[in-house]
Amino acid sequence: MVALAAALALLTGDVRLEGRASAQLETRARTSTGNDVTDTAAGDAEVTPTLSGSLENLGGRIAALYSPTFRVREPYFDPRLGDDGVLRGRRTEFNHRQTLELEWRREGRPRPYLLETFYNGRTDLAVQRGTTAPAFTLGQISEATIDVNGGVQWPLSRLLSLDTSAGFNYSTGLDARSINVLPTQRAWRTRARLDATLTALDTLIAQLDGQHSAFPGLQATASAASGAVRWRHQLVRPTALELGALMGLVYGTWVDQPAVLSPTPGGDVQLLNRFELGANVLMFDLGVRVAPYIDRYVAAAFSRGEAFANLGWLFRERWNVAARGGIARSLTPVRLRAGDQNQEIFTTFAELRAGYVAPRYWRVDLSGINSTFVLIGNQNVVNNWIVSLSLTLQAEGQL
Secondary structure, three states, X not given: OHHHHHHHHHHHOOOEEEEEEEEEEEEEEEEOEOOOOOOOEEEEEEEEEEEXXXXXEOOEEEEEEEEEEEEEEOOOOOOEEOOOOOEEOOEEEEEEEEEEEEEEOOOOOOEEEEEEEEEEEEEEOOOEOOOOOHHXXXXXXXXXXXXXXXXXXXXXXXXXXXXXXXXXXXXXXXOHHHHHHOOOEEEEEEEEEEEEEOOOOEEXXXXXXXXXXXXXXXXXXXXXXXXXXXXXXXXXXXXXXXXXXEEEEEEEEEOOEEEEEEEEEEEEEEEEEEEEEOOEEEEEEEEEEEEEEEEOOOOEEEEEEEEEEEEEEXXXXXXXXXXXXXXXXXXXXXXXXXXXXXEOEEEEEEEEEEEEEEOOOEEEEEEEEEEEEXXXXXXXXXXXXXXXXXXXXXXXXXX
């Protein structure tokens, strides 16, 4: 008994416990959709409490987070049921998000890790008024998603490391209408990445990726695999250049069509900049990429090209401004649903954020987001925007 008590004391003597609690209050104006009373813009209000904690001891770490969101859409209107059976005006949503992280880290030893996430709630996929294309009349759906990813990082030598991982994702709508919009998906994926430090300025990365998604309700599958080589070179202290070459395959099957196998050559170029000027930190990234892509919402795999940029400014670790945006286009035909004609997709995304952080106590953020989705050759352009203001109160401690 004494030996057991001594062993327990040894194992728990250096345990480090950290906890954090926060609550985010947010109000937003957004695109008015067919689910709203107003014709121009609609508003929402929400509260998101978050409780998280972590435990560390002898190289092991366990971290967990739970964050529900209570949202009220159009709180300024009494609820009313339209002639089409859709509830408009004030309506509530209750969503759940949970994460769990596990890892064991020791210098010079393999590092096993596991990350699990779960989401359950309502997602509004309705679009602005005037959009009549059937592919866009989606509305509000209930969904659940669970994702698990685990792997091992292997330190092969002082200059060489290998990261291997595998994951599984299950997501589905939670009622008949939601499943019709968001079909059930079972997706498996794997990755192997080898990092080699060549010189003080050069790093070479080789990576293999594979993903297979099955949509049993549609009797369809979508698969993508790729092998890539990347080279990172530090041009000057604040600036790095990354070049990548990729060769991939996209494979899809539909119940009413023969299987399609498409080779997808690709790659990417990125310019990464980070400047420290006294109390100011400036960040600027610019890149283009061509790679296989599986779109969860349209249940299809295709080759996609994109260009993106990120810009950030941080002053005294308190004031921050950030902007990011990108455009993307399908490079191979996309089949949206069984029986539909092949389509081409073009999307844009832009976001601007500004905020102030009072460490350990509170923060305030103002943000604006705009996105566009276009089926090339279709007259309907879906454009959505959101402007939001949030206040986050937080407390954290260590035991």
